[in-house]
Amino acid sequence: xxxxxxxxxTLLPSAPAPRSLPVSPRGGAQHDDKMAQPPVPLKDMKLLxxxxxxxxxxxxxxxxxxxxxxGAFRRGYExxxxxxxxxxxxxxxxxxxxxxxxxxxxxxxxxxxLKHDRRRKYH
Amino acid sequence: MNLSFFDQFSSPYLLGxxxxxPSLLLPTLLLPSPGRRWVNNRLSTIQLWFIHxxxxxxxxxxxxxxxxxxxxxxxxxxxxxxxxxxxLLPYTFTPTTQLSMNMALAFPxxxxxxxxxxxxxxxxxxxxxxxxxxxxxxxxxxxxxxTTSLLIRPLALGVRLTANLTAGHLLxxxxxxxxxxxxxxxxxxxxxxxxxxxxxxxxEVAVAMIQAYVFVLLLSLYLQENI
Numbered sequence: 149x150x151x152x153x154x155x156x157x158t159l160l161p162s163a164p165a166p167r168s169l170p171v172s173p174r175g176g177a178q179h180d181d182k183m184a185q186p187p188v189p190l191k192d193m194k195l196l197x198x199x200x201x202x203x204x205x206x207x208x209x210x211x212x213x214x215x216x217x218x219g220a221f222r223r224g225y226e227x228x229x230x231x232x233x234x235x236x237x238x239x240x241x242x243x244x245x246x247x248x249x250x251x252x253x254x255x256x257x258x259x260x261x262l263k264h265d266r267r268r269k270y271h
Numbered sequence: 272m273n274l275s276f277f278d279q280f281s282s283p284y285l286l287g288x289x290x291x292x293p294s295l296l297l298p299t300l301l302l303p304s305p306g307r308r309w310v311n312n313r314l315s316t317i318q319l320w321f322i323h324x325x326x327x328x329x330x331x332x333x334x335x336x337x338x339x340x341x342x343x344x345x346x347x348x349x350x351x352x353x354x355x356x357x358x359l360l361p362y363t364f365t366p367t368t369q370l371s372m373n374m375a376l377a378f379p380x381x382x383x384x385x386x387x388x389x390x391x392x393x394x395x396x397x398x399x400x401x402x403x404x405x406x407x408x409x410x411x412x413x414x415x416x417x418t419t420s421l422l423i424r425p426l427a428l429g430v431r432l433t434a435n436l437t438a439g440h441l442l443x444x445x446x447x448x449x450x451x452x453x454x455x456x457x458x459x460x461x462x463x464x465x466x467x468x469x470x471x472x473x474x475e476v477a478v479a480m481i482q483a484y485v486f487v488l489l490l491s492l493y494l495q496e497n498i
Binding site: 181233236246247257 | 283363
């Protein structure tokens with residue numbers, strides 16, 4: 149009787165292969181988090197990632213030229229547009245938030261006129 | 272109590288900067304250009320459907336030469352419609368309540384239609400001054416009347432838009448002041464004025480849309496005569 153044939157190799161290993169820990173470019177050991185932060189220069193970091201102490205340096209390094217400001221407005225517009233309006237099933241909320249913001253801005257702009265309209269005994 | 276009911280029409284300024292420009296440019300935020308996809312988002316689809324509707328409606332009576340005005344007339348009606356409707360939101364400023372702005376829109380466009388007619392077909396344009404079939408003794412008087420009516424058209428266009436919107440906003444302010452003032456004294460009358468205010472607001476929405484349409488329709492009619 150021939151020796152029992154070895155089982156054909158299974159596709160899935162019975163135990164997961166040990167994963168190597170991600171090594172940062174700087175060579176130190178790191179936590180095993182999914183979003184390992186690569187080192188980004190301070191200038192390009194997003195506002196929510198900037199530490200408080202670095203805030204003034206970050207602000208000084210931003211682009212305040214006219215094209216930079218226009219670019220900032222354009223990026224903000226694109227973010228809002230792609231999140232709320234340019235979606236498959238957009239609703240009334242996307243445009244209502246814009247209109248509500250416009251009403252609030254108009255109130256702020258005309259406040260100096262409006263503060264004379266309060267109800268009081270003697271105007 | 273307002274110091275003056277006409278304060279709502281004063282052009283707003285912030286630290287010396289005129290705010291009429293942001294008020295005029297806000298509709299551009301609400302009219303996004305459609306992307307290059309086959310199926311756009313819902314806002315773009317609705318707006319494109321609407322733009323096609325009004326363009327077809329405006330361009331059907333015009334001949335081929337008049338179709339060059341399609342972009343101008345369509346963008347004009349979209350701008351007037353959006354500015355008028357945005358003015359119904361609380362605390363907002365409506366640029367079309369300013370006579371200066373409406374005359375600046377009406378006068379050059381009317382003049383353009385007149386000059387187009389006088390340049391390309393002068394006899395036909397002058398012939399419009401005398402309707403067909405008038406009795407002979409009436410001809411001089413009628414020509415004077417028709418010339419007056421021709422020259423008063425830009426004034427009528429501008430003032431019509433201004434007056435309608437201003438009157439509407441003023442009525443809303445008056446009736447809402449009455450409602451607020453009557454509320455502690457006679458709540459039932461205050462409820463009646465609230466119902467009137469509600470109906471008036473619906474009327475104002477309709478007026479805002481109709482006035483924009485009438486402005487552009489009359490311009491397209493003047494164009495039809497002259498092109």
